[in-house]
Amino acid sequence: MNGTIRAIELIERKRDGGKLSADEISALVLGYTVGDVPDYQMAAFCMAVVWRGMNAAETAALTAAMVRSGERLDLSRFGHVVDKHSTGGVGDKTTLVVAPLVAACGASVSKMSGRGLGFSGGTLDKLESIKGYRVDLTNAEFLAQLERIGIVVSGQTADLAPADGKMYALRDATGTIPAIPLIASSVMSKKIAAGADAVVLDVKVGSGAFMKDLRSARELARAMVAIGVAHGLDVTCELTDMEQPLGRAVGNSLEIAEAITALHGAGPADLAQLTRVAGAEMLVRARRVRDTKSGLARIDAAIASGAGFAKFRELVAAQGGDVSMVDDPTKLPRAPHVQTLRAPRTSYVAAIAADRVGIASVHLGAGREKKGEPIDHRTGIVLHAKVGDRVERGQPYADVHVAGKPADADAIAMVRDAFRWSARKVPPRRLILGRIASR
Numbered sequence: 001m002n003g004t005i006r007a008i009e010l011i012e013r014k015r016d017g018g019k020l021s022a023d024e025i026s027a028l029v030l031g032y033t034v035g036d037v038p039d040y041q042m043a044a045f046c047m048a049v050v051w052r053g054m055n056a057a058e059t060a061a062l063t064a065a066m067v068r069s070g071e072r073l074d075l076s077r078f079g080h081v082v083d084k085h086s087t088g089g090v091g092d093k094t095t096l097v098v099a100p101l102v103a104a105c106g107a108s109v110s111k112m113s114g115r116g117l118g119f120s121g122g123t124l125d126k127l128e129s130i131k132g133y134r135v136d137l138t139n140a141e142f143l144a145q146l147e148r149i150g151i152v153v154s155g156q157t158a159d160l161a162p163a164d165g166k167m168y169a170l171r172d173a174t175g176t177i178p179a180i181p182l183i184a185s186s187v188m189s190k191k192i193a194a195g196a197d198a199v200v201l202d203v204k205v206g207s208g209a210f211m212k213d214l215r216s217a218r219e220l221a222r223a224m225v226a227i228g229v230a231h232g233l234d235v236t237c238e239l240t241d242m243e244q245p246l247g248r249a250v251g252n253s254l255e256i257a258e259a260i261t262a263l264h265g266a267g268p269a270d271l272a273q274l275t276r277v278a279g280a281e282m283l284v285r286a287r288r289v290r291d292t293k294s295g296l297a298r299i300d301a302a303i304a305s306g307a308g309f310a311k312f313r314e315l316v317a318a319q320g321g322d323v324s325m326v327d328d329p330t331k332l333p334r335a336p337h338v339q340t341l342r343a344p345r346t347s348y349v350a351a352i353a354a355d356r357v358g359i360a361s362v363h364l365g366a367g368r369e370k371k372g373e374p375i376d377h378r379t380g381i382v383l384h385a386k387v388g389d390r391v392e393r394g395q396p397y398a399d400v401h402v403a404g405k406p407a408d409a410d411a412i413a414m415v416r417d418a419f420r421w422s423a424r425k426v427p428p429r430r431l432i433l434g435r436i437a438s439r
Contacts, residue, residue, distance in 0.1 A: 010045065066193075112160070171186075
């Protein structure tokens with residue numbers, strides 16, 4: 001960028017509600033990538049976008065600038081490659097289940113995942129619960145593994161959309177996560193740079209998501225579909241509920257263990273439902289099946305036969321992970337103490353505030369409060385009851401896995417406060433809320 005003054009001018013104009021040209025956005029992004037624009041100025045720009053937004057042209061320009069900041073993988077030799085991404089939620093370990101299942105059905109799955117953002121857990125953090133698992137593959141290693149076993153779940157390499165890699169970490173530490181242009185450009189720049197032909201997106205909606213309501217979730221979905229279409233990607237967005245955590249486990253090693261259980265066909269009902277829906281859609285988009293019904297049957301077969309679990313095992317081994325932890329999840333990192341919460345009276349679970357559970361997990365050490373902060377893979381929460389369940393007096397409704405830190409008491413109180421109870425029967429929540437697709 002042409003000097004610090006120029007960056008300030010762009011920040012001020014966006015702060016005041018003005019529009020930026022594609023060239024100005026490109027210059028700002030390039031300047032940040034090479035270090036001419038410092039963290040504090042890019043943080044100010046991101047906050048201005050949170051406050052003032054961006055129009056479709058600006059969002060497209062931001063995405064394109066992020067893609068141009070690095071290389072773009074060519075996956076054409078692998079056939080019709082499909083990717084999957086979630087906008088982030090509490091307890092969302094769907095990728096860990098659906099990616100190996102889809103790969104076991106013959107589709108090439110190219111997945112570049114990220115770290116946790118705020119109270120939303122990150123797939124890479126979860127996978128690092130497995131001793132030795134490498135998330136820092138080079139482009140050459142990424143391509144070689146995809147060719148060899150048909151699946152890769154790795155981090156964003158320094159060569160692919162490096163501007164987004166820097167901004168992703170910065171947004172987490174500066175309260176600038178929940179802005180549709182920033183989310184859409186971040187997600188889609190990675191997908192475009194990673195070279196997949198089709199992307200299935202899971203846009204979370206509710207207290208435990210960045211999109212708190214269905215209107216804003218639809219807006220984000222439409223923005224990402226539009227970006228995908230402009231770059232030749234086949235995109236599907238599923239809108240899914242995040243008013244309560246997904247599944248029962250929240251926390252890194254706990255979620256790995258639950259994903260393994262799901263691959264064996266014994267996972268929680270909501271995780272199983274979302275896995276089947278996403279998996280079937282991925283197979284359709286990868287052109288491995290003709291329709292959703294056939295896709296669902298293939299996913300079910302891959303679970304029943306153990307092929308999905310075998311593919312997950314193969315993935316972990318390929319990326320240097322200790323496969324014995326996959327074969328025996330009790331070997332995964334475990335917290336030294338478990339605090340069990342018991343129902344004060346016989347009641348139905350009326351609500352579970354996903355954001356409160358997510359924040360509690362961060363306080364326990366399972367997420368980051370500061371950029372680059374280490375996490376504790378052992379800690380987290382396991383829910384024994386979900387919305388609509390009847391819980392008898394004295395029956396456990398949650399286990400809080402703690403490391404023995406001063407913040408543990410506050411985290412336990414947050415989990416307790418996250419639950420709302422009803423004397424009357426409460427219906428379970430609807431998981432799939434809508435769908436927006438490029439075709």
